[in-house]
Amino acid sequence: MKKAIIELTDVNFRYEQRIVLEHINFTVKDGEFWALIGPNGSGKSTLINIILGLLKPEQGSVKLFGEDLEHFHHRELIGYVSQKSNSFNSGFPATVLEVVRSGLTRKKGLFKRFTKKDREQAMKALEIVQMDDFAEQNIGELSGGQQQRVFIARALAGEPKLLVMDEPTVGIDQQNVASFYSMLNRLNGEHGIAILLVTHEIDLVTELATHVACLNRSMHFHGVQSDYQKIDHQSISKWYGHPVRRLHQDEGEVAE
Amino acid sequence: MIDALFTYEFLQNAFLSGIIIGFIAPLLGLFIVVRRLALIADALSHVALAGIAGSLYLSQQVLFFSALNPVYFGIGTAVGGSLLIERLRTVYKHYEELAIPVILSAGIGIGAIFISLSQGFSADLMGYLFGSVSAVSRQDLFVVMVIALIVVAFIYFFYKELFILSFDAEYSKVSGVYSRFIQLSFMVITALVIGASMRIVGILLVSSLMTVPVAAAMQIAKSFKGAMLYSILIGEMAVVIGLVSAFYLDIAPGGTIVVTSIVLLLMILGWKKVRSARQVLLKEEEVV
Numbered sequence: 001m002k003k004a005i006i007e008l009t010d011v012n013f014r015y016e017q018r019i020v021l022e023h024i025n026f027t028v029k030d031g032e033f034w035a036l037i038g039p040n041g042s043g044k045s046t047l048i049n050i051i052l053g054l055l056k057p058e059q060g061s062v063k064l065f066g067e068d069l070e071h072f073h074h075r076e077l078i079g080y081v082s083q084k085s086n087s088f089n090s091g092f093p094a095t096v097l098e099v100v101r102s103g104l105t106r107k108k109g110l111f112k113r114f115t116k117k118d119r120e121q122a123m124k125a126l127e128i129v130q131m132d133d134f135a136e137q138n139i140g141e142l143s144g145g146q147q148q149r150v151f152i153a154r155a156l157a158g159e160p161k162l163l164v165m166d167e168p169t170v171g172i173d174q175q176n177v178a179s180f181y182s183m184l185n186r187l188n189g190e191h192g193i194a195i196l197l198v199t200h201e202i203d204l205v206t207e208l209a210t211h212v213a214c215l216n217r218s219m220h221f222h223g224v225q226s227d228y229q230k231i232d233h234q235s236i237s238k239w240y241g242h243p244v245r246r247l248h249q250d251e252g253e254v255a256e
Numbered sequence: 257m258i259d260a261l262f263t264y265e266f267l268q269n270a271f272l273s274g275i276i277i278g279f280i281a282p283l284l285g286l287f288i289v290v291r292r293l294a295l296i297a298d299a300l301s302h303v304a305l306a307g308i309a310g311s312l313y314l315s316q317q318v319l320f321f322s323a324l325n326p327v328y329f330g331i332g333t334a335v336g337g338s339l340l341i342e343r344l345r346t347v348y349k350h351y352e353e354l355a356i357p358v359i360l361s362a363g364i365g366i367g368a369i370f371i372s373l374s375q376g377f378s379a380d381l382m383g384y385l386f387g388s389v390s391a392v393s394r395q396d397l398f399v400v401m402v403i404a405l406i407v408v409a410f411i412y413f414f415y416k417e418l419f420i421l422s423f424d425a426e427y428s429k430v431s432g433v434y435s436r437f438i439q440l441s442f443m444v445i446t447a448l449v450i451g452a453s454m455r456i457v458g459i460l461l462v463s464s465l466m467t468v469p470v471a472a473a474m475q476i477a478k479s480f481k482g483a484m485l486y487s488i489l490i491g492e493m494a495v496v497i498g499l500v501s502a503f504y505l506d507i508a509p510g511g512t513i514v515v516t517s518i519v520l521l522l523m524i525l526g527w528k529k530v531r532s533a534r535q536v537l538l539k540e541e542e543v544v
């Protein structure tokens with residue numbers, strides 16, 4: 001049996017009065033590629049923050065790699081790209097390489113200094129996102145999309161077992177989005193890295209992912225991709241709140 | 257000058273202390289600036305003012321305090337203030353922006369009370385406010401050296417943790433790097449650097465020595481390591497030029513040091529402007 005990497009049981013969450021997540025049960029297992037979809041404000045980022053331990057659930061349990069979140073200390077196993085990565089101070093004096101290498105901090109451990117090998121590791125991660133030519137550039141001088149690719153490299157640098165990404169392709173051009181997704185496919189298929197990806201590019205990603213989770217305050221669907229494809233158009237649109245277009249089956253009846 | 261440096265112990269003390277703080281103040285200042293904590297440095301130095309003024313006042317009243325170096329008292333209150341700020345920042349997250357000005361005001365307020373209570377330490381006090389070339393004792397120099405060792409060791413051993421904390425605090429939490437220990441130590445170390453620097457540049461100008469060289473360095477540095485190097489270089493230049501001119505012109509070194517660092521900043525800004533204008537010109541010529 002495959003090991004559960006993320007395990008949420010009956011999780012509730014609210015910001016002050018506003019209930020954002022209700023009775024969420026959600027499990028990601030070793031080697032799976034999950035697409036987490038849902039309209040704006042449906043609680044996707046909140047759920048991600050709970051999984052990563054940035055927010056505490058009001059109720060319910062969160063386990064990572066089989067351990068309760070409070071007792072989970074192997075954070076080097078997780079690579080993370082946040083939704084608002086490029087909100088950092090743009091005057092920050094750091095090169096692309098310095099930023100990517102900082103993704104190795106936890107893995108190195110306290111009191112160890114970065115070596116040449118760490119530099120090579122960071123360069124390798126930059127090659128994956130095709131940003132190695134920019135290694136010595138100042139991070140603030142890159143475009144938003146280029147910065148986002150650097151943050152993806154930072155998440156990949158430590159060779160994590162689980163990649164959690166909140167809309168990582170925002171601001172990245174179409175060609176690079178395509179190569180980014182094929183890279184994710186490779187990381188998942190060849191290296192067996194589990195992926196949890198929040199996205200609004202539904203038609204693209206539901207084709208690529210092995211599993212799909214549909215969130216809108218509660219979990220409306222979660223399961224393998226082939227089952228998701230069988231759900232009819234109307235019921236998806238109903239919980240999504242507005243008509244949703246899907247590739248293949250729905251061609252021709254595109255709404256909005 | 258060189259002769260005087262060999263002859264007078266006080267000059268040696270002042271120059272050695274100056275060179276040391278010209279190194280550690282901008283070094284730590286870089287982390288303070290990129291983390292946008294400059295106001296905290298300011299607040300802590302004003303808390304040190306309360307400690308110094310209190311100690312000077314008590315030394316007139318109580319025999320015990322007349323034997324105690326006010327610098328210790330200033331450092332002590334600054335460290336206490338740093339712990340208090342850190343506590344307020346974590347407990348009252350929403351009032352974080354308020355906590356710092358309140359502490360800063362408390363520092364000045366208490367300082368002002370002690371200053372007006374006691375008459376006749378104005379010369380001493382001037383030295384603490386704006387720095388002094390003549391008042392640095394061997395003991396002060398020794399304190400500065402010990403603090404410098406602590407600061408350099410801290411930054412050397414926690415460089416990668418401090419970098420990620422400064423660049424992206426959220427990511428440092430997710431990746432399990434963030435620790436209360438490092439955050440708390442950082443605040444205490446800031447207080448220590450302020451304590452070490454106040455004899456030379458003065459309480460009111462400590463935070464300038466931590467921020468102005470960094471502001472200049474960030475204009476020219478591409479990398480974090482580079483910014484660190486330039487900050488220290490500019491800091492040292494300001495301290496050396498400032499101390500020498502303070503000695504010859506017989507004015508407070510805090511003023512000359514900070515004004516020198518601002519002149520250096522302006523020169524760098526000017527140079528950048530000229531360079532980019534020239535680049536535009538070159539491009540235009542190419543087009544023609």
Ligand SMILES: Nc1ncnc2c1ncn2[C@@H]1O[C@H](COP(=O)(O)OP(=O)(O)OP(=O)(O)O)[C@@H](O)[C@H]1O
Nearest residue numbers: 015018020038039040041042043044045046047083
């Ligand atoms: N810090 C906060 N304080 C109060 N309410 C919040 C906060 N962050 C989010 N919310 C609310 O919680 C709900 C869920 O937000 P969340 O960011 O999780 O949505 P999302 O699914 O990630 O949306 P998007 O697709 O726009 O990224 C929203 O209604 C939002 O208004």
Ligand SMILES: [Mg+2]
Nearest residue numbers: 044045083166
């Ligand atoms: Mg979101």
